Amino acid sequence: MSFNSFGRLFRFTSWGESHGPAIGAVVDGCPPGIALSEADIQPWLDKRRPGQSKFTTQRREPDEVRILSGVFDGKTTGTPIGLMIENVDQRSKDYSDIAGSYRPGHADYTYDVKYGFRDYRGGGRSSARETAMRVAAGAVARLVIPDVTIKAYLVELGGDPIARAAMDLEAIDQNPFFCPDPRAAERWAAKLDEVRKEGSSLGAVVECVAEGVPAGWGAPLYAKLDAELASAMMSINAAKGVEIGDGFEAARLRGEQNADAMEPGEDGPTFRSNHAGGVLGGISSGQPVVVRVAFKPTSSILTPVPTVDRDGAASEIVTKGRHDPCVAIRGVPVVEAMMALVLADQKLLHRAQCG
Amino acid sequence: MSFNSFGRLFRFTSWGESHGPAIGAVVDGCPPGIALSEADIQPWLDKRRPGQSKFTTQRREPDEVRILSGVFDGKTTGTPIGLMIENVDQRSKDYSDIAGSYRPGHADYTYDVKYGFRDYRGGGRSSARETAMRVAAGAVARLVIPDVTIKAYLVELGGDPIARAAMDLEAIDQNPFFCPDPRAAERWAAKLDEVRKEGSSLGAVVECVAEGVPAGWGAPLYAKLDAELASAMMSINAAKGVEIGDGFEAARLRGEQNADAMEPGEDGPTFRSNHAGGVLGGISSGQPVVVRVAFKPTSSILTPVPTVDRDGAASEIVTKGRHDPCVAIRGVPVVEAMMALVLADQKLLHRAQCG
């Protein structure tokens, strides 16, 4: 089966391939009466838009979104919101030479095995191009949870982490890496530029924090807030790992080290620490929700790699075309979007049962 | 909302609390004609059963499963399979003293906020007791994918990892830690015994490998094999992180290091490495599917921790009762069960669209 819908009550369904005429999404279940126009969505798409620095693919896509339904007199009507972005800069020829061979690390082989053939143009459906619609749908989701602030950034690139002490959220939008540590950003720029010139790529880790999430969101047991976040993040192209709160580091702590002590606060109980990442028993605790996502290095590289062709014969491949030397960079707005989509859905789920 | 069902086509729904009369599950969508009896389920439950060593809770539960429907003449009929386990050793008094306070790291506070009150006996619904039904349902799932072999084990405990070179799958069942490295098992035994006596706990990392998964299973884009696994694993009590293949380590590799080169094989293309963990573009590649899950240390510890009571007043809590000093140990059969449930579901999903 192909399951191109995400969410349970605030649900979006995406469609489209990298080199088709357009990509789109349907956002269903959005509450009515919310002010919405293209202007609320475009800025988030612009954050993700390619070609903004030498560290992202040079494909030129304006990524202009159109709202085709679900909005009347500037407000959501409660009916499905149709969104569409026309593909403009499609250089299919770039890909014609890889139609017959499997690019290691890509979905070429698995799509062929599963479906019998594939749309090889730019990776077709498996292209990160689809994430533009996640960002668009996420922009709508943000309007459903206006009191929640979502911020994602890179905390590690090519194995080089930021200095937590030097973290400055203001810096995030002042470098091409969404990096909160200016000095790390400088190191990354030098390193990634070098790697880029060598035709290789690097992996990175994105951290996302959602503040303002009230305690009580989460649908135990199999739609737990953290389980939904894990699914959402792992569904992003190139994602290989997800952590909530301390994540794998928590596995190295003792019980008393990991315990987030509580104390009385003016507006109810507060916590002295947040090892849990804002989720207890799959339900939000009122603390910031913290997620980290590991992205593998871009699989499209100029270094020749042994592979096989569609006939099963040995081959070697060099992936030309326009690629991101570090997909995690443009993954930042996508991670934010998935966080928004999960939280908007959980808000509605909570309201349904306990509202 | 409360979503106590897992799976899309091979779906199971669990019910029951730690200290209620019983816990149970309904397995829906199971193919007909599969030989099934309690004898196919009980061994897996026994692996998870508490009280088998000093490293797991001393609660004594026989965990005898009964099949109440869906089987006729020893074979599944295609109708829902009702499973039930009666709770036997319930010492509610153990928990009466924590009815009014919130145990840090537990779901006490969040359940109270979400639902207005909670069944505090043994954690009620949020207790790991529910995982017994996952193991039971997972045992049925294994029968749906007979060609797949699933094996989970601990690869790290309290920050002390096994030696990969010393890995011996035979050793897994010869120590109380499901540890494939005998010497690590010895170190862990000494350390955990000490920690246990101190009334504390340790976290650990479980690795699970599924061999025999054919290429082509996976439902892009939002029911990708890896996204489903991430959701399944993160829904397990105390899980804080999930990795597929190299996971976070992949974020530290360069493109050519991470690329799994392919070459012709007797039965089709083969891979020279498995950094991807058997999943490409959300679809199985035919390689072993590799997942790792990070478990935090048990939150129930004897060390006093500051907290608040239901009235919001400052308090301090010591969690008595019978607890696992390392919940990850009994998490091993649960991780295997979730892997089986995801794969059985994906097998049916694939058959539906491409069968």
Place this chain on the structure above:
Amino acid sequence: MSFNSFGRLFRFTSWGESHGPAIGAVVDGCPPGIALSEADIQPWLDKRRPGQSKFTTQRREPDEVRILSGVFDGKTTGTPIGLMIENVDQRSKDYSDIAGSYRPGHADYTYDVKYGFRDYRGGGRSSARETAMRVAAGAVARLVIPDVTIKAYLVELGGDPIARAAMDLEAIDQNPFFCPDPRAAERWAAKLDEVRKEGSSLGAVVECVAEGVPAGWGAPLYAKLDAELASAMMSINAAKGVEIGDGFEAARLRGEQNADAMEPGEDGPTFRSNHAGGVLGGISSGQPVVVRVAFKPTSSILTPVPTVDRDGAASEIVTKGRHDPCVAIRGVPVVEAMMALVLADQKLLHRAQCG
């Protein structure tokens, strides 16, 4: 696939066969804090219980329901509610003779074709016995919509309709037919007794009215209130037709005859008629929701009918055992239960999006 769950947010999953050890259901998504005990469910089960008159099967089932989870201190906790009824009076021998032949009108043939074999004891999963769990789950649903009053009754039996002018809801519980017209009840008694003695059966039509449903419930376009009701009612054993409001009669009216004129009322707009049956555009209008369900005559009859056996050879069958000469009678509480389940679900759906 087997889909044994009903509802989207207020969802119940049933399991069990006619002659297994027990039948049960899991009610998931119920709001927390609702007072609930077996005493809230049993009366509805008693209405449906067999053996209460010569016009229903003589099978003796106490149908005593047990709540196994989801309730603490007498209130729902928001976690899944496990319900179970043990089967007591199972005379499997009654059915052994039909194991090899297909009873016309029954699911014997189709279950065999679909699943390869079947649990023939009392019809197994296809038995109306399962409807006991619908009634139990429906009793919980009623508590979620306390302001809604649901009443079902027979309006036609064996082609003999009640006199609308003579309708008296008080009379419903004063005859074995849930008939609101005492004189029709007398005619039906005479006729059905005769038919019963001849070993035959009759069909009937059940009408169900829900009052107190606020305007605004309904999830267009594919979970419209009327579409959900149609699905719910048609899923009941022996149901062959569903009408909303005037139903098929509406197809015989002119536009101006069918129009429900509106006028100002003290509490907002009111309607001068209710041809629509309380649903406009799939959303409740605030008028009574009116549904009618056609039940075919019981397929189990003593009249010999030509059929084939499992080997495909010509045969003839007489269905012994204990059967209802008119299944629609015991269908009345089931229709009420399905109405309650749909409305509770729609209430939560509405609250989620517009709450």
Place this chain on the structure above:
Amino acid sequence: MSFNSFGRLFRFTSWGESHGPAIGAVVDGCPPGIALSEADIQPWLDKRRPGQSKFTTQRREPDEVRILSGVFDGKTTGTPIGLMIENVDQRSKDYSDIAGSYRPGHADYTYDVKYGFRDYRGGGRSSARETAMRVAAGAVARLVIPDVTIKAYLVELGGDPIARAAMDLEAIDQNPFFCPDPRAAERWAAKLDEVRKEGSSLGAVVECVAEGVPAGWGAPLYAKLDAELASAMMSINAAKGVEIGDGFEAARLRGEQNADAMEPGEDGPTFRSNHAGGVLGGISSGQPVVVRVAFKPTSSILTPVPTVDRDGAASEIVTKGRHDPCVAIRGVPVVEAMMALVLADQKLLHRAQCG
């Protein structure tokens, strides 16, 4: 909640309003490798297209469908199929005068109550315009079940039924009513023309027969083939009743009259009659699947009807604009489409569990 998706595995999601820039749908879960182009869809849309006779609305819509994704080299890829139709002939002014009042029989009032306001242009989302996408998606569904033949037609208009003896399927496409009885078509033409001139409307009954459905399709208990059909048909605008097989007439038969006797046939068991309409226990029997749908008369009429305005004041309304004097006529291709969508879904569901 707004649920604009239909189907479980072969699922389509529609979006768009009567007077927005476009309407569209996403067909997800379609098997790969099926030849598909606009030419496979357009003919079905043309059957439904308005303005083809004086008996349908004079709105002029070319209804040209575009496939925007999911097809490569002329074949479905297994990824979501994006479909879009641009709205051309939108005369919003026609509707401006009814923005403030509620048209009886329409969704105006209920949408306002549910969502707080509504897109009143042509009924917005509640307009029958959306059914164009059902027809488009249904055209794709037909390709998934190539051995199934689906035919719908009017069997009754304004209370005047066809003569079953005179039924001639060839005649269906030779009159503007999809009527299989030429003489009835003549009577209907005279009557409807008169009613149309009087500014009124008539209801009608559509019958749909699917031949070639193999025995075994259907997902008991809550996704039974007949329950899915009931939901599908009742979700169509103006539908008020659904029957399977003999439907309400079955409620007037005795057991032996209703029993479909079986006998040995060359390709397995055959039935001597089809009172059941091809469904037993929610599973197809191999006989033709027969459904009937009752459509109320168009609510948009020129006869003044008392109503209230948005402020709750008494008012009177005459619905100008371009309307169908009998919506059931254009409902015929929609009923066929919903039949195809349900059957394609059930085919995949069956293959998943029993394939």
